[in-house]
Amino acid sequence: MIKNFLFPLLVGALMFAFVACGDKKEEAPLPEESIEDIIESVETTPEAIDTVAIVPDTVTETPKKDASKPTAPAAPADTKNKPLEGYVASLDGLVQGGTGKVSKADANAIVGRGGILVFKSGNKVYFVYNEDGSFASKRLASFASADKVGILGKAQSKGGINMFIMTHIDAM
Numbered sequence: 001m002i003k004n005f006l007f008p009l010l011v012g013a014l015m016f017a018f019v020a021c022g023d024k025k026e027e028a029p030l031p032e033e034s035i036e037d038i039i040e041s042v043e044t045t046p047e048a049i050d051t052v053a054i055v056p057d058t059v060t061e062t063p064k065k066d067a068s069k070p071t072a073p074a075a076p077a078d079t080k081n082k083p084l085e086g087y088v089a090s091l092d093g094l095v096q097g098g099t100g101k102v103s104k105a106d107a108n109a110i111v112g113r114g115g116i117l118v119f120k121s122g123n124k125v126y127f128v129y130n131e132d133g134s135f136a137s138k139r140l141a142s143f144a145s146a147d148k149v150g151i152l153g154k155a156q157s158k159g160g161i162n163m164f165i166m167t168h169i170d171a172m
Helices: 002-020 035-043 092-097 104-112 137-141
Strands: 084-090 115-119 124-129 149-158 161-169
Touching: 002 115, 084 092, 084 161, 092 115, 104 115, 104 137, 124 137, 124 149, 137 161
Parallel strands: 124 161
Antiparallel strands: 084 115, 084 149, 115 124, 149 161
16 A cells, blocks of 8 residues: 555656756857947937838729619518428437437426437438527427427538528427
């Protein structure tokens, strides 16, 4: 038992001794200039002349719109897209071979402990993010009890991982 205590203590003391007794390096000596020499060298330095020329930006006129053409308000991008339909699932449940479907209470418990909720549509599983880039598990948890959920946004696939940037979610 004494060996178990003394051996690490001895090794630590040896390491400290090697580090503390390292090579001493001498610092380079400072130049022996006097203050008068420094002031003299600054005073004899010629002033730099700035040769930057200011060029005015070119101004282009925007063409005026023809008043005879009626302009319709642009429709929001989400209203013309068909929502991606599926359901909220637990990633753990899917990995273990199940459907991954969870109740709202189970989904809130999963989010509370730091688990991951995903969106399953057909044979694809999507990791869902909010528009600000944050993970959308909390928003998905509120729709976990719905049999069919629709989400609007933009789907992306990188390296075989499906991601969805969600703009809107609703039970169907």
